[in-house]
Amino acid sequence: MTQLEQRTAAETRVHQPGETTVRVGPVSGRVRWRQVTVVVGAAVAVVLLGAASLGRGDFPIGLTDVLRTLVGLGEDTQEFIVLELRAPRIVVGALVGLALGVAGALFQTFARNPLASPDVLGITQGASAGAVAAIVLGGTAGGSGLLGGLGVPLAALLGALVTGLLLLVLAWRSGIDGYRMVLVGIALWAVAAAVTDWLLTRAEIYDAATAYVWITGSLNARTWGEAVPLLVALAVLLPAALATSRALGVVQFGDDTARGLGVRLVPTQAVVVLVAVALTAAAVAAAGPIAYVALVVPQVAIRLTGGARPPLLASGLVGAALVVGADLLTRTVLPQALPVGVLTAAVGAPYLLWLLVRGRRRSTL
Amino acid sequence: MSSSTDAAPRQRPGGLGNPGGDRSAGRGGLTAQRRTRLLGLLLLLVLVGVAATLSIAVGSRSIGLGSVWQALTDPGVPTEETVIVRELRVPRTALGLMVGMALGLAGALAQGHTRNPLGDPGLLGITSGASLGVVLAIYLLGVGTPAGYVWFAFAGALLGTVLVFALGSAGRGGASPVTLALAGAALSALFYALVRAILVSDTDSLDAFRFWVVGALAGRGADVAWQVAPFIVAGLLLALVNAPALDLLGLGEDVARGLGQRVWLARAVGLAAVTLLCGAATAACGPIAFVGLVVPHVVRAFTGPSHRWLVPCSGLLGAVLLLLADVVGRVVVRPGELQVGIVLALIGAPFFIALIRRRRLAST
Numbered sequence: 001m002t003q004l005e006q007r008t009a010a011e012t013r014v015h016q017p018g019e020t021t022v023r024v025g026p027v028s029g030r031v032r033w034r035q036v037t038v039v040v041g042a043a044v045a046v047v048l049l050g051a052a053s054l055g056r057g058d059f060p061i062g063l064t065d066v067l068r069t070l071v072g073l074g075e076d077t078q079e080f081i082v083l084e085l086r087a088p089r090i091v092v093g094a095l096v097g098l099a100l101g102v103a104g105a106l107f108q109t110f111a112r113n114p115l116a117s118p119d120v121l122g123i124t125q126g127a128s129a130g131a132v133a134a135i136v137l138g139g140t141a142g143g144s145g146l147l148g149g150l151g152v153p154l155a156a157l158l159g160a161l162v163t164g165l166l167l168l169v170l171a172w173r174s175g176i177d178g179y180r181m182v183l184v185g186i187a188l189w190a191v192a193a194a195v196t197d198w199l200l201t202r203a204e205i206y207d208a209a210t211a212y213v214w215i216t217g218s219l220n221a222r223t224w225g226e227a228v229p230l231l232v233a234l235a236v237l238l239p240a241a242l243a244t245s246r247a248l249g250v251v252q253f254g255d256d257t258a259r260g261l262g263v264r265l266v267p268t269q270a271v272v273v274l275v276a277v278a279l280t281a282a283a284v285a286a287a288g289p290i291a292y293v294a295l296v297v298p299q300v301a302i303r304l305t306g307g308a309r310p311p312l313l314a315s316g317l318v319g320a321a322l323v324v325g326a327d328l329l330t331r332t333v334l335p336q337a338l339p340v341g342v343l344t345a346a347v348g349a350p351y352l353l354w355l356l357v358r359g360r361r362r363s364t365l
Numbered sequence: 366m367s368s369s370t371d372a373a374p375r376q377r378p379g380g381l382g383n384p385g386g387d388r389s390a391g392r393g394g395l396t397a398q399r400r401t402r403l404l405g406l407l408l409l410l411v412l413v414g415v416a417a418t419l420s421i422a423v424g425s426r427s428i429g430l431g432s433v434w435q436a437l438t439d440p441g442v443p444t445e446e447t448v449i450v451r452e453l454r455v456p457r458t459a460l461g462l463m464v465g466m467a468l469g470l471a472g473a474l475a476q477g478h479t480r481n482p483l484g485d486p487g488l489l490g491i492t493s494g495a496s497l498g499v500v501l502a503i504y505l506l507g508v509g510t511p512a513g514y515v516w517f518a519f520a521g522a523l524l525g526t527v528l529v530f531a532l533g534s535a536g537r538g539g540a541s542p543v544t545l546a547l548a549g550a551a552l553s554a555l556f557y558a559l560v561r562a563i564l565v566s567d568t569d570s571l572d573a574f575r576f577w578v579v580g581a582l583a584g585r586g587a588d589v590a591w592q593v594a595p596f597i598v599a600g601l602l603l604a605l606v607n608a609p610a611l612d613l614l615g616l617g618e619d620v621a622r623g624l625g626q627r628v629w630l631a632r633a634v635g636l637a638a639v640t641l642l643c644g645a646a647t648a649a650c651g652p653i654a655f656v657g658l659v660v661p662h663v664v665r666a667f668t669g670p671s672h673r674w675l676v677p678c679s680g681l682l683g684a685v686l687l688l689l690a691d692v693v694g695r696v697v698v699r700p701g702e703l704q705v706g707i708v709l710a711l712i713g714a715p716f717f718i719a720l721i722r723r724r725r726l727a728s729t
Contacts, residue, residue, distance in 0.1 A: 114543060114546065114547055114550075115546055115547075115550060170718050170722065173722060180721055180722075183662070183717070183721050184718055184721055186485075186658060187659075187713075187714040187715075187717045187718045187721075188714070188718075190654055190655045190658075190709075190710040190713070190714050191710050191711060191714045191715075193654065193710065194579075194706065194707040194709075194710030194711055195707075197575070197578055197579045197706070197707065198579065198703075198704070198707045200575045201575050201576055201579055201704075205568060205571070205572050206568075208571060208572070208575060209565075209568045209571055212561075212564055212565055212571055213565050216561045216565055291554065291557065291558070291561075292550075292554040295550060295554070296550075296551065296554060299547060336566060338562055338565060338566070339561070339565055341561065342558045342561050342562045342565070343558070345554040345555060345557060345558035345561075346555060346558040346559075346562075348554065349551040349552065349554035349555040349558070350551075350555060352547065352551040353532055353548060353551045353552065353555075356532065356533070356535075356544055356547055356548055356551070357532060357535045
């Protein structure tokens with residue numbers, strides 16, 4: 001049912017208005033103007049929100065002072081606040097949103113299921129289990145052990161990667177079937193969630209509180225130490241994700257069709273899942289499993305661009321805008337600084353609901 | 366739309382109104398499929414008995430089978446052992462039986478209505494709504510016992526599903542499986558955001574909530590069992606009534622409408638059943654995620670996609686799974702206990718993965 005509809009949708013869209021065919025020498029492609037608008041709009045939103053965020057907080061700094069500081073002319077205090085406290089936090093937020101948005105779009109397209117996000121497939125939950133283990137076992141309980149000595153971000157990275165690789169290995173049977181991957185992911189999610197919840201019941205309440213803030217996803221006290229590795233990871237992973245985009249669009253029509261159209265299915269599947277896992281792991285190691293970005297954002301992006309599947313780049317940029325915007329809200333509007341993960345869900349979810357209520361019924365992704 | 370492919374080879378032509386194909390057996394004696402289903406059903410009934418017996422007989426304090434039997438049959442002078450059996454184990458077993466059955470039934474219905482293998486009741490806003498209800502009860506009213514949580518959790522679950530169904534069907538074209546699932550996911554996100562906002566700012570609430578959220582049968586007495594029993598019985602009846610309609614809905618809403626099915630009514634009954642069952646179960650024990658999700662997939666392996674078999678069998682298997690997991694949880698870390706929700710995930714998940722890998726699961 002869905003495949004047929006997607007196919008007809010794709011065919012009719014070929015001659016739709018709002019598209020321009022561009023030829024440069026031997027290369028030709030279509031420009032979908034609506035998609036371009038969304039990408040540019042989201043990018044502009046990220047920059048504007050980030051700029052606004054640099055000046056706001058407990059110690060407000062005017063726009064001109066922010067600009068002076070950025071070019072190296074500001075006072076020492078302002079330079080410290082803007083460049084050392086706020087800038088890394090905003091950069092981490094934007095990059096994490098970008099990574100989670102793209103990862104969510106990859107998983108949802110690949111599994112042909114709008115609920116298939118790293119949250120549901122257990123990868124962020126694996127990161128939570130790792131981090132909570134590090135906090136609880138290495139905390140005031142005393143028994144530090146291997147996990148405790150590892151540090152929370154590394155434990156989270158490890159948890160996410162192990163869960164992601166387990167997902168790949170356990171769902172693999174001469175290739176990955178999206179349906180099987182989703183079911184395996186749910187099982188891994190359940191195990192990781194059980195471990196996390198159990199550790200939380202065993203912990204001292206102070207450790208449990210710390211751990212709970214971490215698993216909500218927070219940008220507090222992020223430094224360039226988190227931003228730079230994340231930037232490096234994205235510099236490698238984002239081009240890889242975008243490179244799979246074309247093959248991914250074909251894979252959506254079903255494995256047989258994809259094979260018939262000349263997609264090398266098995267390598268494509270492996271690359272897509274690995275890239276999505278790595279993007280998620282990099283993001284959660286930096287800021288914790290910021291809730292529901294990867295689930296909600298691709299669904300918002302698909303409704304903004306009006307395509308047949310979540311657009312990768314647009315999802316990433318909408319994700320970045322969401323996280324940066326939510327972080328700005330936590331620091332300005334709210335009386336008390338909540339972790340950003342609370343706000344991403346509180347802002348993103350109603351928006352998706354509004355789009356659902358307003359939008360026409362879709363049976364595709 | 367591969368809903369009836371599994372049963373199709375065994376079905377005679379012209380069985381459109383009978384997607385499960387169970388009646389086609391009438392002429393040629395028992396078909397293989399029907400025999401498998403009956404055997405499966407019988408096996409499940411036996412397993413329920415075994416699991417209930419184990420749950421009454423096994424615990425952190427070892428009591429001989431003779432004493433257990435005496436406690437159940439002889440109304441004489443209460444000893445310590447008969448009190449344990451009568452006041453603790455029997456109510457706990459009854460609760461486990463009800464909750465497991467409710468979760469299994471709710472899972473089968475939810476997957477059928479959303480036509481999504483991930484159509485766990487938790488995704489329809491029930492678990493998140495119940496969590497929000499409990500957190501608010503702890504934070505605002507200082508409620509602190511499992512029996513005290515019941516009504517708040519139930520009210521939250523009710524609010525969650527009603528909102529999901531209202532929002533999911535508010536768009537043009539009404540409730541489709543995709544909009545329902547997405548509305549559920551989005552609303553859960555919103556509820557959990559509120560839950561987390563409270564829990565990160567109030568440590569006392571977190572301290573109480575962390576023990577509720579693991580999902581346990583321990584510490585719930587007969588009063589909790591009696592509180593939720595009417596809702597689970599009502600839900601059970603609605604679920605059994607709703608099951609045949611799901612087979613028609615599985616053919617697509619237009620076909621179902623053409624065959625005389627009142628689609629809106631079927632959806633409403635189904636949602637009501639899921640809410641009653643899963644809401645009551647969550648209210649009694651806390652969120653137990655894995656049962657509703659896994660059980661229908663396991664059951665589908667021998668019943669095929671026909672919901673009139675799938676739904677009742679899912680209920681039975683759910684009860685078996687929950688009782689056995691609870692028994693295991695009592696034994697593994699004696700004299701302490703591992704909560705049933707955790708045991709279920711740790712044992713159920715590897716089993717589930719093995720099952721997925723071994724065979725090609727029929728999709729919903």
